[in-house]
Amino acid sequence: MDNNNNKYPSSSIEDPPTGKKKPTTILLIPCLLLTTSMLLIYLSQNKIILISTTTSSGSDHTSGLRDDSCLGRYIYIHNLPSRFNKDILQDCESISRPKDKTSMCKYIENYGLGPQIGDGVSTDSRYSPSWYATNQFMLEVIFHEKMKRYECLTRNSSLASGIYVPYYAGLDLRRNMQWSYNISERDASGKEMFKWLKKQPQWKGMSGKDHFLVTGRISRDFRRYSKNNSRWGTNLMLLPESQNLTFLTIERSPISHNEFAIPYPTYFHPTSAVEIHQWQEKIKFTNRTVLFSFIGAQRPSRNYKGLVRTQVIQQCKNSSNTCRFLDCDVKANTCDDPITLMKLLESSVFCLQPPGDSLTRRSVFDSILAGCIPVFFSQGSAYKQYIWHIPNNSSEYSVYIPFKELKNEGKNKIEEILLGIPNEKVVGMRENVIRLVPKIVYTKPNRYKPVGETLEDAFEIAVKGVVKRIEDIRREIQD
Numbered sequence: 199m200d201n202n203n204n205k206y207p208s209s210s211i212e213d214p215p216t217g218k219k220k221p222t223t224i225l226l227i228p229c230l231l232l233t234t235s236m237l238l239i240y241l242s243q244n245k246i247i248l249i250s251t252t253t254s255s256g257s258d259h260t261s262g263l264r265d266d267s268c269l270g271r272y273i274y275i276h277n278l279p280s281r282f283n284k285d286i287l288q289d290c291e292s293i294s295r296p297k298d299k300t301s302m303c304k305y306i307e308n309y310g311l312g313p314q315i316g317d318g319v320s321t322d323s324r325y326s327p328s329w330y331a332t333n334q335f336m337l338e339v340i341f342h343e344k345m346k347r348y349e350c351l352t353r354n355s356s357l358a359s360g361i362y363v364p365y366y367a368g369l370d371l372r373r374n375m376q377w378s379y380n381i382s383e384r385d386a387s388g389k390e391m392f393k394w395l396k397k398q399p400q401w402k403g404m405s406g407k408d409h410f411l412v413t414g415r416i417s418r419d420f421r422r423y424s425k426n427n428s429r430w431g432t433n434l435m436l437l438p439e440s441q442n443l444t445f446l447t448i449e450r451s452p453i454s455h456n457e458f459a460i461p462y463p464t465y466f467h468p469t470s471a472v473e474i475h476q477w478q479e480k481i482k483f484t485n486r487t488v489l490f491s492f493i494g495a496q497r498p499s500r501n502y503k504g505l506v507r508t509q510v511i512q513q514c515k516n517s518s519n520t521c522r523f524l525d526c527d528v529k530a531n532t533c534d535d536p537i538t539l540m541k542l543l544e545s546s547v548f549c550l551q552p553p554g555d556s557l558t559r560r561s562v563f564d565s566i567l568a569g570c571i572p573v574f575f576s577q578g579s580a581y582k583q584y585i586w587h588i589p590n591n592s593s594e595y596s597v598y599i600p601f602k603e604l605k606n607e608g609k610n611k612i613e614e615i616l617l618g619i620p621n622e623k624v625v626g627m628r629e630n631v632i633r634l635v636p637k638i639v640y641t642k643p644n645r646y647k648p649v650g651e652t653l654e655d656a657f658e659i660a661v662k663g664v665v666k667r668i669e670d671i672r673r674e675i676q677d
């Protein structure tokens with residue numbers, strides 16, 4: 199067995215980025231000479247800088263020299279026992295699909311971004327070097343890797359605006375489903391994780407209400423009410439402790455008060471704003487020869503979701519040569535190939551996003567990335583999910599066709615509706631879609647901010663959102 203520790207980059211939690219800001223240091227040298235134990239507040243470039251000169255062991259960047267742009271944004275990362283994160287990755291062979299033994303291991307490479315696409319082996323140089331074959335369930339790893347390099351980490355939790363719990367709940371679930379169909383065994387690690395968490399001094403302050411956890415699987419997977427061993431999922435989100443936490447997840451439960459949906463990872467993980475702008479320019483002018491397309495597979499028509507899919511597939515197949523259907527039942531390998539998928543999305547004006555096993559799809563974000571206007575059939579597929587990342591004026595960047603409208607009338611209702619949208623409206627919608635690109639990509643985990651313009655990516659918007667929510671809770675508690 200290949201027990202290769204290099205599969206996964208070593209942790210840098212113990213080694214947070216140190217305070218930066220060279221100009222500040224230079225400005226302060228004279229002050230430091232004047233006094234050795236006072237607190238200075240210095241105003242420079244619209245930032246307040248706090249300097250305590252009574253220091254310092256040096257290693258903790260939250261004492262000593264500090265740029266106040268981090269104040270109100272500090273995050274403390276819990277140093278969980280490795281069995282709750284790293285060890286699960288080491289055990290990646292046991293979370294692989296049986297037909298493809300190594301698949302999950304390869305997706306863990308590169309901070310969870312997966313294998314690079316533009317590695318010289320693949321043909322399409324357009325995808326080099328910031329394109330990766332990212333697996334849709336890897337967000338908990340990607341988020342952790344990005345958080346380790348977040349610019350406002352603190353090792354003093356009492357300074358933190360939020361406390362991050364880097365438990366890989368989705369991968370753990372997948373692994374435990376593999377070996378145990380006994381629910382009490384399957385649910386055990388979530389319970390143990392909370393047992394550990396509650397022993398930490400950080401829990402006491404707000405009973406966990408300043409803690410947050412990110413899952414790379416949909417919320418429903420952690421809300422198994424049934425005690426029947428053959429039912430899918432764990433009860434993680436039903437545990438009493440979970441009621442106090444905030445969860446960030448790729449699909450939230452519509453009835454939950456403490457879950458927030460954040461984008462699925464796409465294949466694009468740029469390192470700079472320039473790279474994002476170049477991509478946006480490219481997809482603005484790409485040749486879209488297909489009016490609408492659908493990439494996906496049939497689902498059993500037992501319920502509303504299956505019925506929508508069936509309709510969508512039938513109408514696509516039966517369009518007057520305006521729709522392309524990439525059938526993932528027939529062409530499973532093609533549907534695993536990011537370049538083929540992206541090319542189809544890039545050559546389509548509209549991309550159909552019917553629900554599948556659940557209401558949301560990773561494809562929603564791939565199509566935004568491709569500049570393809572998404573067509574939704576459920577309010578729960580995006581509008582009621584990604585409220586931090588996607589604006590509420592949904593008709594400006596997407597088309598919504600309610601199920602009723604889809605079914606009751608003419609045979610090719612979708613085609614009819616899409617053909618009816620005037621061209622200038624389509625162009626405007628596409629521009630709005632393309633504007634969303636920076637907000638839905640997860641840039642490559644990077645310790646140093648790139649020089650030049652910085653854009654808020656999906657991670658930064660998520661951190662901002664969760665910090666604000668915890669701030670609101672804190673205020674409520676104090677009132």
Ligand SMILES: *[C@@H]1O[C@H](CO)[C@@H](O)[C@H](O)[C@H]1NC(C)=O
Nearest residue numbers: 258260261353354355356357
């Ligand atoms: C952590 O921060 C608090 C609040 O500023 C401070 O009182 C405490 O001394 C700090 N602890 C350490 C170990 O630096």
Ligand SMILES: *[C@@H]1O[C@H](CO)[C@@H](O)[C@H](O)[C@H]1NC(C)=O
Nearest residue numbers: 379380381382383384386427
């Ligand atoms: C499930 O596992 C637990 C703990 O190992 C055990 O006590 C219980 O009997 C098992 N239940 C079944 C149905 O096998």
Ligand SMILES: *[C@@H]1O[C@H](CO)[C@@H](O)[C@H](O)[C@H]1NC(C)=O
Nearest residue numbers: 379424425426427428429430
């Ligand atoms: C458990 O679920 C399975 C499949 O859904 C079902 O066949 C079985 O009867 C259930 N068992 C019990 C005890 O409810």
Ligand SMILES: *[C@@H]1O[C@H](CO)[C@@H](O)[C@H](O)[C@H]1NC(C)=O
Nearest residue numbers: 404405406438439440441442
């Ligand atoms: C959750 O928070 C409440 C206070 O709002 C507290 O009473 C309760 O004990 C906490 N739950 C857990 C499991 O710590």
Ligand SMILES: *[C@@H]1O[C@H](CO)[C@@H](O)[C@H](O)[C@H]1NC(C)=O
Nearest residue numbers: 482483484485486487488545
């Ligand atoms: C786009 O496609 C049309 C028709 O196939 C073709 O005439 C045109 O040259 C293409 N434009 C670009 C930029 O590839």
Ligand SMILES: *[C@@H]1O[C@H](CO)[C@@H](O)[C@H](O)[C@H]1NC(C)=O
Nearest residue numbers: 511512513515516517609610
């Ligand atoms: C496709 O369209 C043709 C002609 O409009 C119609 O006869 C046929 O029933 C349609 N098929 C499906 C599956 O809707």
Ligand SMILES: *[C@@H]1O[C@H](CO)[C@@H](O)[C@H](O)[C@H]1NC(C)=O
Nearest residue numbers: 588589590591592594630633
């Ligand atoms: C839609 O909302 C976004 C974000 O609030 C805003 O930037 C954009 O201008 C709005 N679009 C229109 C057409 O109002």
Ligand SMILES: *[C@@H]1O[C@H](CO)[C@@H](O)[C@H](O)[C@H]1NC(C)=O
Nearest residue numbers: 585586588589590591592593
């Ligand atoms: C949409 O968001 C804007 C601010 O971003 C807000 O002013 C407006 O009321 C919202 N509209 C709806 C329908 O929620």
